[in-house]
Amino acid sequence: MTLPDTTYQLDDAVWTRVLTQEMASQLQGQSLVFLAGDTAGQTQQIPLLVTAFEAQSRAAPGMAAYRLNFQGPTAPVLPSQTYRARHAEWGDFAIMVSATGADAQGVYYEAQFSHAL
Template identity: 85%
Template sequence: MPEATYQLDDAVWSRVLTQEMASQLPGQSLVFLAGDTAGQTHQIPLLVTAFEQPSRTVPGMAMFRLNFQGPAAPVLPSQTYRARHADWGDFAIMVSAIGADAQGVYYEAQFSHAL
């Protein structure tokens, strides 16, 4: 695994988290790498709580959503992050916070890409 850096590069942008891979993720954690104003990289684990497919699909497109649960702090702003899977490596994943409670912060990531 390369050094932990939050910066996105061409290699990460070109990797595709497939629908088949995503369907295996519930119950696993991905580590989201985030940078601070000093340029330090922070590793925030998010537990994948659900994989969902829309009831309506578009022919030739893979469409799905992942839901995550993370710690109460820090809260990740909505943006694209380098996300690291222990076995599969790094992916660029855009997450948005969708709620919070005493257990932590909840996020979602929506995917659609050509098959």
């Protein structure tokens, strides 16, 4: 797979890609690179380590619901929003993350997913 130039912009191609529950369940211990714009309009690459995957048992019939937890560096802190996230083999996905806490080891984030099967 040829990945597009490193840009943080979200486009139609990235919005249509689904990080399936099966894919997400394989990510624990791997990093995704979240692409964010800085004040000069340049792309920053922030690696977030997947620390946990949890399938939601109360998903509606025909739906998948799951959560990923991440740990990132202490700076920069990503504001809650949707980012272009890049997996080295699977390419880019649009993932909305929210910070859930921080300590001396880093900042912790969560992403919730829900989609039709």
